[in-house]
Amino acid sequence: MDGMTNLIELKGIGEKTAAAFARMGVRNVDSLISMYPRYYLTYDDPVSVGDLEIGQRASVLLRIDSEVHIRYAKRMKIVTCLGKDGTGIVSLTWFNMPYLKKQLHRGRDYVFTGTPVFKNGRLCMEHPEISEPEDYKEKQETLQPVYPLTTGLTNKQVSKAVAQAKDYILKIPEYLPEQIMEKYRPMDYGQALWNIHFPESKNTLIQAKKRLIFDEFFVFISAMHMLSDDREEKSSYPISDCPQAEKLIRSLPYELTGAQKRALAEMKHDLSSGKIMNRLVQGDVGSGKTILAVILLLMCAEAGYQGVLMAPTEVLANQHYETFQELLSPYGVRIVLLTGSTKAREKREIYEKMKSHQADIIIGTHALIQEKAEYDQLALVITDEQHRFGVRQRESLSLKGDKPHVLVMSATPIPRTLAIILYGDLDVSLIDEVPANRLPIKNCVVNTSYRPTAYRFIEKQVREGRQAYVICPMVEESEAMEGENVIQYAAMLRNHLPPSIRVECLHGRMKAKEKQQIMDDFADGKIQVLVSTTVVEVGVNVPNATVMMVENAERFGLAQLHQLRGRVGRGEHQSYCIFMTGSKKKETMKRLEVLNRSNDGFYIANEDLKLRGPGDFFGVRQSGMMDFILADVYNDADIMKQAADAVKELEEEGFDFSAIKNSRLEKQISLAHNL
Ligand SMILES: Nc1ncnc2c1ncn2[C@@H]1O[C@H](COP(=O)(O)OP(=O)(O)OP(=O)(O)O)[C@@H](O)[C@H]1O
Numbered sequence: 144m145d146g147m148t149n150l151i152e153l154k155g156i157g158e159k160t161a162a163a164f165a166r167m168g169v170r171n172v173d174s175l176i177s178m179y180p181r182y183y184l185t186y187d188d189p190v191s192v193g194d195l196e197i198g199q200r201a202s203v204l205l206r207i208d209s210e211v212h213i214r215y216a217k218r219m220k221i222v223t224c225l226g227k228d229g230t231g232i233v234s235l236t237w238f239n240m241p242y243l244k245k246q247l248h249r250g251r252d253y254v255f256t257g258t259p260v261f262k263n264g265r266l267c268m269e270h271p272e273i274s275e276p277e278d279y280k281e282k283q284e285t286l287q288p289v290y291p292l293t294t295g296l297t298n299k300q301v302s303k304a305v306a307q308a309k310d311y312i313l314k315i316p317e318y319l320p321e322q323i324m325e326k327y328r329p330m331d332y333g334q335a336l337w338n339i340h341f342p343e344s345k346n347t348l349i350q351a352k353k354r355l356i357f358d359e360f361f362v363f364i365s366a367m368h369m370l371s372d373d374r375e376e377k378s379s380y381p382i383s384d385c386p387q388a389e390k391l392i393r394s395l396p397y398e399l400t401g402a403q404k405r406a407l408a409e410m411k412h413d414l415s416s417g418k419i420m421n422r423l424v425q426g427d428v429g430s431g432k433t434i435l436a437v438i439l440l441l442m443c444a445e446a447g448y449q450g451v452l453m454a455p456t457e458v459l460a461n462q463h464y465e466t467f468q469e470l471l472s473p474y475g476v477r478i479v480l481l482t483g484s485t486k487a488r489e490k491r492e493i494y495e496k497m498k499s500h501q502a503d504i505i506i507g508t509h510a511l512i513q514e515k516a517e518y519d520q521l522a523l524v525i526t527d528e529q530h531r532f533g534v535r536q537r538e539s540l541s542l543k544g545d546k547p548h549v550l551v552m553s554a555t556p557i558p559r560t561l562a563i564i565l566y567g568d569l570d571v572s573l574i575d576e577v578p579a580n581r582l583p584i585k586n587c588v589v590n591t592s593y594r595p596t597a598y599r600f601i602e603k604q605v606r607e608g609r610q611a612y613v614i615c616p617m618v619e620e621s622e623a624m625e626g627e628n629v630i631q632y633a634a635m636l637r638n639h640l641p642p643s644i645r646v647e648c649l650h651g652r653m654k655a656k657e658k659q660q661i662m663d664d665f666a667d668g669k670i671q672v673l674v675s676t677t678v679v680e681v682g683v684n685v686p687n688a689t690v691m692m693v694e695n696a697e698r699f700g701l702a703q704l705h706q707l708r709g710r711v712g713r714g715e716h717q718s719y720c721i722f723m724t725g726s727k728k729k730e731t732m733k734r735l736e737v738l739n740r741s742n743d744g745f746y747i748a749n750e751d752l753k754l755r756g757p758g759d760f761f762g763v764r765q766s767g768m769m770d771f772i773l774a775d776v777y778n779d780a781d782i783m784k785q786a787a788d789a790v791k792e793l794e795e796e797g798f799d800f801s802a803i804k805n806s807r808l809e810k811q812i813s814l815a816h817n818l
Pocket residue numbers: 397398399400403426427428429430431432433434553554578579580681682683684686709710713
């Protein structure tokens with residue numbers, strides 16, 4: 144077996160299972176082992192019946208207080224009994240496990256682990272795991288991986304498949320340079336990868352995660368260093384004196400904010416300095432970064448060069464394309480759009496235009512860095528948002544030009560101290576001001592009983608001409624995720640709203656074209672309510688939308704919720720954000736309260752950091768910020784610092800980073816990204 148081995152060659156994987164894996168983007172062993180568990184089931188100390196919470200998995204020590212019955216219903220054998228402790232009774236049920244009747248004995252104690260529900264007026268646990276009390280302690284040392292799943296794929300199937308790759312994983316050679324291994328003593332790569340799937344103990348999982356997080360930072364930071372290496376070099380593309388750009392600024396229907404002006408001045412200085420610009424523009428959601436990109440690319444076109452704007456999704460690339468066309472039509476600038484769904488023939492034409500410099504501004508997605516894409520005098524590369532974006536892709540784009548100026552735009556609020564470590568020598572401009580015409584978003588955190596009220600509120604806003612987003616966490620129902628289903632949710636919502644209100648849904652698995660149609664219709668006001676997964680999270684700009692309702696808000700990270708909220712409050716209308724949660728947990732409420740209190744991304748990020756404890760280590764991974772899968776800029780700042788030190792040391796020794804460049808490390812990271 145090797146990394147390219149097709150999954151179908153593994154034991155226990157037939158056509159159907161392979162197809163289910165394929166739907167998740169997993170086709171061979173390498174991509175399989177890059178699919179890390181979402182979280183790990185742990186076995187906490189048992190609680191008493193009185194402390195059980197409906198819907199919250201827990202363990203409870205119970206004495207069996209009834210006969211163990213077996214009954215038959217719908218061809219199923221159902222085993223039931225009652226268990227109790229000093230604080231209450233739980234009804235216990237198992238399906239098709241008739242042998243349990245002999246295993247469980249009235250009057251004896253067992254630890255039951257499961258999710259309590261309320262049925263027929265009593266507290267029940269269906270299919271709880273059973274442990275002898277003396278064995279339970281041992282169990283508490285173990286962790287069970289829980290994988291992302293899809294219909295037709297069970298957790299067991301995934302872990303069985305990964306288990307078969309054990310020898311292969313453990314033999315993957317180490318690729319970090321020896322001196323780094325010696326100095327920082329991280330866990331071996333193969334060991335780490337194995338332990339991320341099958342942790343021997345909590346401690347090994349911590350070590351494994353640390354190692355993989357180190358790798359992620361190491362790759363990111365080394366790429367950043369390479370990018371800014373040539374900063375002191377002379378640029379072949381000095382850009383200054385731009386009357387058209389000045390005219391554009393004067394013609395905008397608003398005045399640039401002080402922060403926008405400052406950032407722009409810094410960039411203009413870079414571009415005219417004769418050196419190569421390497422700058423990060425950081426601004427909170429909705430702070431108006433796009434217009435800066437427009438101005439800069441116009442300046443670049445005016446100087447007779449080409450410029451590129453690369454977006455992380457097609458929806459965003461399209462949105463930018465439209466914005467650019469609208470704003471730049473009076474200036475005779477030739478703009479083209481190139482994405483994955485551009486038809487082959489059209490693509491060829493666009494490539495030709497790029498090569499022969501019949502295009503000045505090229506907007507697109509990853510398609511921009513494909514081999515066939517050739518540029519003429521590519522002077523400026525702007526990448527929008529680092530979310531889900533390979534640094535390397537950014538780099539390959541800059542390699543397509545003769546060392547162009549580079550601008551990275553980010554809405555991730557990173558404290559300056561961390562930004563310096565992460566971005567190395569990149570200059571940073573901060574947009575710490577939102578346009579003055581905005582009313583602060585009104586927030587509320589509510590439980591699910593508020594849902595009907597929320598729907599009436601949405602209806603009212605729509606009547607007033609506004610639009611709304613409703614965010615559900617998952618697309619497909621699967622055993623592991625019981626989140627609200629977008630499609631079903633939209634159907635349900637249609638029943639709650641008058642037929643004149645058009646409700647549509649948007650999710651990641653839709654075809655690019657369908658997604659675009661829905662987004663276009665929403666932007667044009669033809670759709671009033673958009674039920675969506677987090678696809679809309681990054682950068683979507685529909686200023687008429689004023690309501691953002693997030694279902695299961697407790698499942699999202701604060702930074703992500705802040706991004707989602709950023710989709711509203713982008714125009715002059717009062718906007719509202721409704722965080723709906725089914726959880727009554729104190730910590731959850733405390734976290735969500737942070738959002739209630741503030742609309743400031745930096746404040747939220749800092750509070751998030753304070754509230755997150757080490758306990759989260761085994762918990763559900765939050766949707767990764769920036770380029771990282773496991774790494775978290777805030778929580779893992781120490782590892783980030785180490786990785787930065789390591790890169791620096793190697794750099795001083797003249798280490799050849801391109802050796803890492805094509806290595807497994809990078810491949811693995813990019814594979815995991817695409818899952
Ligand atoms: N100075 C300004 N005054 C008023 N409106 C502005 C100003 N600058 C930008 N805008 C408008 O604010 C909205 C948001 O701007 P933009 O899309 O650039 O935000 P962004 O910083 O890219 O946000 P995100 O990170 O959320 O994508 C747009 O509709 C834009 O036209």
